[in-house]
Amino acid sequence: MDADVAARFAAVLQANRDALLxxxxxxxxxxxxxxxxxxxxxxxxxxxxxxxxxAVSGGTPDLYGPEAAELRAVLTDLSxxxxxVGFTPxxxxxxxxxxxDALFVAIDSDDAQQLRDYLAYAxxxxxxxxxxxxxxAKMRESLITEQAEQLLEISTxxxxxxxxxxxxxxxGTLDSARAQVVMERLLQALADTSSPYAxxxxxxxxxxxxxxxxxxxxxxxxxxxxxxDCIISGIRPQIAQTVVALGIEFADIxxxxxxxxxxxxxxxxxxxxxxxxxxxG
Amino acid sequence: MERVPVxxxxxxxxxxxxxxxxxxxxxxLQDDLAERIVATGAxxxxxxxTALDIVDSFVGRTLSTIAGISRVLDATTVVVGMRPAVAxxxxxxxxxxxxxxxxxxxxxxxxxxxxxLSDGTAAPAPSRDLVR
Numbered sequence: 001m002d003a004d005v006a007a008r009f010a011a012v013l014q015a016n017r018d019a020l021l022x023x024x025x026x027x028x029x030x031x032x033x034x035x036x037x038x039x040x041x042x043x044x045x046x047x048x049x050x051x052x053x054x055a056v057s058g059g060t061p062d063l064y065g066p067e068a069a070e071l072r073a074v075l076t077d078l079s080x081x082x083x084x085v086g087f088t089p090x091x092x093x094x095x096x097x098x099x100x101d102a103l104f105v106a107i108d109s110d111d112a113q114q115l116r117d118y119l120a121y122a123x124x125x126x127x128x129x130x131x132x133x134x135x136x137a138k139m140r141e142s143l144i145t146e147q148a149e150q151l152l153e154i155s156t157x158x159x160x161x162x163x164x165x166x167x168x169x170x171x172g173t174l175d176s177a178r179a180q181v182v183m184e185r186l187l188q189a190l191a192d193t194s195s196p197y198a199x200x201x202x203x204x205x206x207x208x209x210x211x212x213x214x215x216x217x218x219x220x221x222x223x224x225x226x227x228x229d230c231i232i233s234g235i236r237p238q239i240a241q242t243v244v245a246l247g248i249e250f251a252d253i254x255x256x257x258x259x260x261x262x263x264x265x266x267x268x269x270x271x272x273x274x275x276x277x278x279x280x281g
Numbered sequence: 282m283e284r285v286p287v288x289x290x291x292x293x294x295x296x297x298x299x300x301x302x303x304x305x306x307x308x309x310l311q312d313d314l315a316e317r318i319v320a321t322g323a324x325x326x327x328x329x330x331t332a333l334d335i336v337d338s339f340v341g342r343t344l345s346t347i348a349g350i351s352r353v354l355d356a357t358t359v360v361v362g363m364r365p366a367v368a369x370x371x372x373x374x375x376x377x378x379x380x381x382x383x384x385x386x387x388x389x390x391x392x393x394x395x396x397x398l399s400d401g402t403a404a405p406a407p408s409r410d411l412v413r
Contacts, residue, residue, distance in 0.1 A: 187365030194385045222368040227361060227383035227390070 001120045003059050009121050010057040013049065016106040021045055023102035028095045035085045041095075044081075047074045048096070056124070063127045075128060079136040083143075092136050096129045156182045158189040165197045165266045166190065167259065169234075171204030179215035186219060190228045197266040198223055201259050203234030213248040220253050229269070231255070233262035285310045287317050293394060294318065294356075295387070297329040302336075307343040314347055318354045325394040326351050329387055331362030341376045348381040357382060357397050361390035 001009070013020065024045050029038055051071035058067035075096070082092040100122050107114045156178065161167045168186050172178075186198055200216060202208065220230040233256040235243075243250075256262040267274065283306060288295040294317055296310065314326060328344065330336065336344075348358040359382045371378065382397070384390035 183369060184365060187368055190385065191365055194389065196385060196389060218372050221377055222365070222372045225368040225371055225378060225383055226363045226365065227359075227385045227393075 001056075001061055001124060005117055005120045006056045006059065006061050008117055009061075009124070010053055012103070012106060012117075012121070013053050013056070017049065020099075020102045020106055021049060023105055024049075024098050027098035027101055031091055031094065035087060036082075044074075044078050044095075048078065048099075051075075052099075052128075061124060063124070063131060071128070072131065075132045076135040079132045080139045083136050083139040089133055089136050093129045093133045096125065096132050099128075100125050152178060152181055156185055158185050160193065160195075161199065161263055162267065164193075164195045164270060165199065165263065166193065166195045167199040167201060167263075169201045169204060169259075173207070174205055174212045174215055176211075176215070179212075179219070183215070183219045183222060187222055187226060190223060190226060196228050197231070197270065198228055199231045199233055199259065199262045199266065201234040201262070202232065202239070203236065203259070205239075208239045208242055208248075210246055210248060213243065213246075213250075217250070217253070229254075229266075231262045231265060233257070233259045282306070282309065284313065287313055289317075289321060289323075292323055293325040293327060293391065294321065294323045295327050295329070297332075299332050302333065302340050304339050307340050311343055311347055311350070315350050315354070318351055318356050324356050324398055326356055326358045327387060327390045327394065328358065328360050329362050329390075330360060330367070331364070331386075333367060334364070336363070336367045336371060338374060338376060341371060341374075341378055344381055345378055348378075352380070357394055359384050359390040359393055361385065361387050 021042075025038075025042055028045070029041060032038070032041060048071070051068075051074040055061050055063070055068035055071040062068060063072070078095065079092050082095070103121055103125070104118060107118050109115060109118075151172065157169070159167050159169070166186070166189055168182060170182065174182070186200075189195070190198060200219065202216070205212065216232065220232070223230045231254045232250065235255060235257055254262075254265060256265060264274065283300055285296055285298050285300070285302075285306060287310075288297075294314065296314070298310075300306070302310075317323065318326065326347070328347070333340075344358075344360055348360075351358045360378065361384045363383065382393060384393050
């Protein structure tokens, strides 16, 4: 878009401001479905309009140039907000693309010059739409990364079950990154507390494939190198079947069906005997 | 050349490695231990590697060899105090220190030795008590 077209674009935008806004609002308001108030939408549209006018009035408009910084900020804000409250990507970009229809109404479509200009306007609005979509995707991605990190943080506690007995209740799928975190935490806890026993409980692990088994085996071997024994517990019937079907060998590692069995095993191994008191009957 | 001191503790030889273990020093330690086990008739060897940041494949193999040598000389070797990072590295390298008993610290290591000797699992003829 050259400077002349840009100037005409700015003029069209400003001259038809109210009509444009009205048309634009009308096209998007039907798709709100209660996720945003009409007033908020009107304010957003006005913001985009204002920023757009500013972006195109400074000579040759470039969406990634410095004069369009405000416009980019407004668009990012619009898509971020919409991503948070659950608008789909299509709905989010549609809010920007609605400007094209509104613009078409505003121009005189019988005038060839104006039609040619309109194509240039539309291209710019398309760019805006793509930018909005990108911002939306970026927002979603950061949300996912954030959640994955949180999950990594909260889902690997090492708990003390008894003097010298630690337990790691694993919940969720065990990928390499998580397995690494679990391994490091467990080994550190073993060193810190001088606990000779650790129980890895996999009740909450939805599936055990060769890779997951490999991770668990590595942890057990590392613990053994440090001088601690690991017991694997919480093996569900389904998982036991998969393990055998896949031909995974747990070698000489003690495995128990439940955490209680594993605890009993460690207590026995460390010389405790469980006796029911006479008084309890 | 630097060497790792070997301490006599009753029937047990205690080795606490406080320096970076180069290949030479590791080999010297292997020689020293073999001689000391024969000289003192020790029944157990505790090697404390708490201070070691790095255990490379050579040191790992030397530890295995020491365990093998002492087994031939009727003594049990326990490696104690391996750091988590060292354990992870060894596992990633695929080294499992075969034939080496391990414990978290010297105290648990002594306990383990005592147990092994009284069970008679590690040494076939438990003629003398570890604790006098």
